[in-house]
Amino acid sequence: MKIGFIQGNAGASGDMLLGAMVDAGFPLHELEKCTEQLKLPAVKIYADQVIRKGITGTKLTVECQEEDQHRHLHDIEEIINKSNLSLRIKEQAIKIFRALATAEAAVHNCAIEKVHFHEVGAVDAIVDIVGSCYGLEYLGIEELFCSPLRVGFGEVKCAHGILPVPAPATVQLLTGIPCYAGDYDGEWVTPTGAAILSTLCAGWMEMPFLTIEKTGCGAGSNEREIPNLLRLVIGKSNIQNLPANEIEVLETNIDDMNPEILPYLGEQLLEIPVLDFQFAPVVMKKGRIGTKITVLIEPDSAPQVLEVIFRETSTLGIRRSRVKRVCLTRETKVVEVYGELIRIKVGLLNERIVQIAPEYEDCKLVAKTSGLPLKEIYDLAKKIFKEKDENL
Numbered sequence: 198m199k200i201g202f203i204q205g206n207a208g209a210s211g212d213m214l215l216g217a218m219v220d221a222g223f224p225l226h227e228l229e230k231c232t233e234q235l236k237l238p239a240v241k242i243y244a245d246q247v248i249r250k251g252i253t254g255t256k257l258t259v260e261c262q263e264e265d266q267h268r269h270l271h272d273i274e275e276i277i278n279k280s281n282l283s284l285r286i287k288e289q290a291i292k293i294f295r296a297l298a299t300a301e302a303a304v305h306n307c308a309i310e311k312v313h314f315h316e317v318g319a320v321d322a323i324v325d326i327v328g329s330c331y332g333l334e335y336l337g338i339e340e341l342f343c344s345p346l347r348v349g350f351g352e353v354k355c356a357h358g359i360l361p362v363p364a365p366a367t368v369q370l371l372t373g374i375p376c377y378a379g380d381y382d383g384e385w386v387t388p389t390g391a392a393i394l395s396t397l398c399a400g401w402m403e404m405p406f407l408t409i410e411k412t413g414c415g416a417g418s419n420e421r422e423i424p425n426l427l428r429l430v431i432g433k434s435n436i437q438n439l440p441a442n443e444i445e446v447l448e449t450n451i452d453d454m455n456p457e458i459l460p461y462l463g464e465q466l467l468e469i470p471v472l473d474f475q476f477a478p479v480v481m482k483k484g485r486i487g488t489k490i491t492v493l494i495e496p497d498s499a500p501q502v503l504e505v506i507f508r509e510t511s512t513l514g515i516r517r518s519r520v521k522r523v524c525l526t527r528e529t530k531v532v533e534v535y536g537e538l539i540r541i542k543v544g545l546l547n548e549r550i551v552q553i554a555p556e557y558e559d560c561k562l563v564a565k566t567s568g569l570p571l572k573e574i575y576d577l578a579k580k581i582f583k584e585k586d587e588n589l
Contacts, residue, residue: 208385211325221413254414351382407432452487
């Protein structure tokens with residue numbers, strides 16, 4: 198699988214993303230072919246090599262005729278749908294513009310059909326958005342990932358006057374996405390950049406596992422305290438199911454609690470639910486025997502899990518950490534053993550089965566009804582599955 202990874206330490210804008218694609222091998226004449234299909238008024242595109250803090254990147258500039266009209270969402274969708282671009286490009290571009298319209302509508306408290314796209318509906322924004330979708334398809338990028346985004350701070354001047362950074366529409370678009378202000382003021386993520394990435398990115402993380410094939414840097418307009426470059430890394434991954442999100446690990450050690458409480462704690466955690474938990478014996482200071490409680494959770498469930506642990510145990514503190522988790526693609530199959538159905542959990546790597554695990558509760562039921570040992574039911578379920586599955 199070919200993937201693209203964006204480093205967001207210098208923020209993001211539509212022209213920076215498009216410039217990075219051109220820098221990575223997306224020909225300018227292909228981008229011009231894309232804009233010709235949109236039948237936009239007299240568009241000229243320039244790609245110049247520039248230096249930002251000693252590092253080379255491509256600065257993309259879109260020149261077009263001045264326009265007085267303000268486009269609505271349906272106007273932009275009509276422009277895209279009338280083109281001869283692929284269905285995938287059309288769907289992605291329209292999805293991005295709908296995300297923009299939804300964000301603007303939320304900011305201005307109006308219906309998305311009433312949103313005037315004065316800035317984001319300008320010709321250069323249409324080129325940035327549709328061109329980015331076209332570029333991803335040309336470069337063969339199947340999935341796009343991005344690191345947490347630097348958004349900046351301070352104020353920015355726009356059509357609505359002086360607004361705080363990040364701009365209100367940008368904040369709406371980046372809801373649920375990892376961001377940070379950074380040490381330098383100014384607007385580092387534009388609404389167009391936020392709309393493209395929030396719509397197209399499959400996950401937000403530091404660089405995933407991949408074999409790098411090529412890179413490209415798209416330059417922003419301003420000189421900054423750090424290189425104002427968005428870097429796109431393109432490569433192949435041997436792991437099909439890349440982790441889209443980090444998980445959180447909660448840990449605490451306890452040596453002054455009745456251990457009979459632990460099973461009940463486990464029940465409470467499973468009801469939340471959590472991804473997994475374990476209780477392990479440990480030797481603590483002064484030689485006391487204690488229990489180490491480890492819980493794996495989705496970050497969003499942290500408040501609820503923390504409350505349960507504090508309420509149900511005697512701990513005074515809980516350690517928290519973020520970790521990355523790589524998972525096999527998972528499927529569930531079914532086999533029949535002694536007239537009963539047993540579910541088989543299957544783990545695949547690059548579409549090849551590498552793990553199989555019969556479901557415990559199903560095997561237990563068959564063991565009770567047949568009178569056979571549970572371990573024999575496990576082995577029989579695996580044997581039947583291997584005999585019928587062609588991927589093993």
